[in-house]
Amino acid sequence: MLSNFKVVLVETSHPGNIGAVARAMKNMEMFELRLVAPKYFPHADATARASGADDVLRRAEVYTGLSEAIADCQLVLGASARDRTISWPTVVAREMAERWGGAAAADQNVALVFGRENSGLTNQELDLCHYLLRIPCNPDYSSLNLAAAVQVACYELYVASGRQHRSGVGDQGEEPLASAEQMEGFYEHLLQTMADIGFLHPERSRSIMRRLRRLFNRAQLDTKELDILRGILRFSQNHNAK
Incomplete structure (x- = not known):
């Protein structure tokens, strides 16, 4: 063209x-x-x-x-x-x-x-x-x-002319985005882990979680990224239990 x-x-x-x-x-x-x-x-x-x-x-x-x-x-x-x-x-x-x-x-x-x-x-x-x-x-x-x-x-x-070509960066788009159900499971896991390691103060848990939800929702995590984060949470919980 x-x-x-x-x-x-x-x-x-x-x-x-x-x-x-x-x-x-x-x-x-x-x-x-x-x-x-x-x-x-x-x-x-x-x-x-x-x-x-x-x-x-x-x-x-x-x-x-x-x-x-x-x-x-x-x-x-x-x-x-x-x-x-x-x-x-x-x-x-x-x-x-x-x-x-x-x-x-x-x-x-x-x-x-x-x-x-x-x-x-x-x-x-x-x-x-x-x-x-x-x-x-x-x-x-x-x-x-x-x-x-x-x-x-x-x-x-x-x-x-509309001739832009979308460039692939690394493995971007190879993994499906995490579903709402998967994200809710992650938030529950994150909340429990922060409580287990003594990071979360009960009176501030709601405001902190709201901010963390906004942060991770903006990131639009894929399932592989979510698995990595939950692996970190499990490791933190196990390490804290020892």
């Missing part, structure tokens, strides 16, 4: 930035990179900074001018952090993704144009854009690294 978005870099000075952009794009499953008159490309620094996104670099197309690079695009968004004396229609990255990142705009080519590292896009280049693309950030320090700006825009598109 994101294949209709083209990342266009204009006169990039440092080849490492091209590689970093390729890496940022591949993170978000975007692969269409267009380069307008890069100072150095191809280059070993670009390959090194791509860090595995060599396929994006190999597919990158090089153009002599911006007009040529966006000729097949129906929508062109020019990224800029600088304020302009002339007013352009403006859209922020999240709004851009919400408006054009879904299936409704999948039939049109969209260019995301990023300018030079030191000076961005010229007014003449922005004349070729339908919208000025802004990334909200600290007004006192609004200059984003080129790859960082591309990463933010691509991330917003990735999220808007």
Whole structure:
């Protein structure tokens, strides 16, 4: 779905930035990179900074001018952090993704144009854009690294397209969550153990147990975790009995 978005870099000075952009794009499953008159490309620094996104670099197309690079695009968004004396229609990255990142705009080519590292896009280049693309950030320090700006825009598109992949961490989700009945058995066991080891004062047992219930209910224990906790309680009771 994101294949209709083209990342266009204009006169990039440092080849490492091209590689970093390729890496940022591949993170978000975007692969269409267009380069307008890069100072150095191809280059070993670009390959090194791509860090595995060599396929994006190999597919990158090089153009002599911006007009040529966006000729097949129906929508062109020019990224800029600088304020302009002339007013352009403006859209922020999240709004851009919400408006054009879904299936409704999948039939049109969209260019995301990023300018030079030191000076961005010229007014003449922005004349070729339908919208000025802004990334909200600290007004006192609004200059984003080129790859960082591309990463933010691509991330917003990735999220808007619904392409997030839930990552599994360790054994998360392998064990079923503890049932209400199992949790009640645990709370009874916990209350009895605290009384056995002399931790619980009878007058404060209700308020303490209420807080402990809130704590463990927030944790949403699975059955394996509950077994571990009850094992600790049994050990404490046995140790105290000796």
